[in-house]
Amino acid sequence: MRITLFVAMMVMAGTIHAQNTMPAFKAPPGYTTKVKDVHQTFNFYGLTRTIPLPWERLPQAEGQLPVGNAQSAGFSCPSAKATKLFNDPKGTLPSFGSPVKQHQQSFKGKDGDGAILYFEYGSNLPADAKEQLSKLFFGSPQPPDPNTSKKVEQFLVNDRTVIVWCFKNPKSRVKEKHQEMIFALVSEMAQKTQPVGK
Numbered sequence: 001m002r003i004t005l006f007v008a009m010m011v012m013a014g015t016i017h018a019q020n021t022m023p024a025f026k027a028p029p030g031y032t033t034k035v036k037d038v039h040q041t042f043n044f045y046g047l048t049r050t051i052p053l054p055w056e057r058l059p060q061a062e063g064q065l066p067v068g069n070a071q072s073a074g075f076s077c078p079s080a081k082a083t084k085l086f087n088d089p090k091g092t093l094p095s096f097g098s099p100v101k102q103h104q105q106s107f108k109g110k111d112g113d114g115a116i117l118y119f120e121y122g123s124n125l126p127a128d129a130k131e132q133l134s135k136l137f138f139g140s141p142q143p144p145d146p147n148t149s150k151k152v153e154q155f156l157v158n159d160r161t162v163i164v165w166c167f168k169n170p171k172s173r174v175k176e177k178h179q180e181m182i183f184a185l186v187s188e189m190a191q192k193t194q195p196v197g198k
Contacts, residue, residue, distance in 0.1 A: 040176055040180065041147045041176075042179040043146050044154075044155070044156035044179075044183075044186075047156070047158070049129075051158055051190050051194070052159075052160070053161045053186065053189060054185075055120050055161075057185055058163065059105055059116075059118065060174070060177070060181070064178075065107070065174060065177070066109075066111065066173040068109050069107055069109030069111050069173070069174050070107065071105055072107060074106065075104055075106055075115070076106040076113060076115060077104075077106065077166050078113055078114060078152050078166055079115075079152045079153050079166040081153065082115070082137070082153055082164050085136065086104055086117050089102065089119060093132055095132065096125055097123070099119040099162075100122045102118065102119050103117075104117050111169055111174050112172055114165070114166055115166045115167075116164070117162075117164040117166070118161075118163055119162040120160060121162075122160070123160070125159060125160065130143070130157050133155050133157055133162070133164075137155065150170055152166050152167065153165070154175075163182065165178070
């Protein structure tokens with residue numbers, strides 16, 4: 001019973017806002033239509049916090065980057081708030097404490113500049129960690145819908161891990177590819193760690 005409820009929640013929380021089928025559309029006489037772009041948007045804000053995420057599997061592999069994009073040598077983040085968090089995590093969010101591990105990946109290329117920030121903590125984060133991160137980035141305890149938001153930042157938080165995506169282009173293929181990988185990892189770890197039955 002519990003696994004059934006969990007799977008339903010995963011589908012709701014991790015909705016992919018891209019349809020595999022296009023609605024019927026009839027072009028006017030003399031015109032043709034074609035699909036120009038398909039983009040997936042992932043919403044991690046409602047995911048169960050108890051699902052652990054292995055630190056070594058979080059970064060984006062160089063070989064997984066979309067063509068025309070590359071990883072930068074230095075730290076370059078288009079969000080001043082995320083830059084502040086990375087440079088001074090404990091000072092920015094005191095109740096989180098100091099992370100035991102911290103990493104960043106910066107990118108440049110045709111999908112626009114961006115960065116992915118990773119933090120791992122030695123003990124569980126506060127119960128209102130999502131609300132604190134949302135207030136930091138968006139000025140509100142409730143994060144905006146990633147499917148419609150034009151904000152540079154988006155994040156995932158579980159009991160001990162925070163991932164922050166910061167991209168000038170909200171539809172960056174680098175961000176989309178990495179979020180797709182993280183969504184698959186969350187699903188894999190949920191199946192391994194969530195109790196079955198009872």
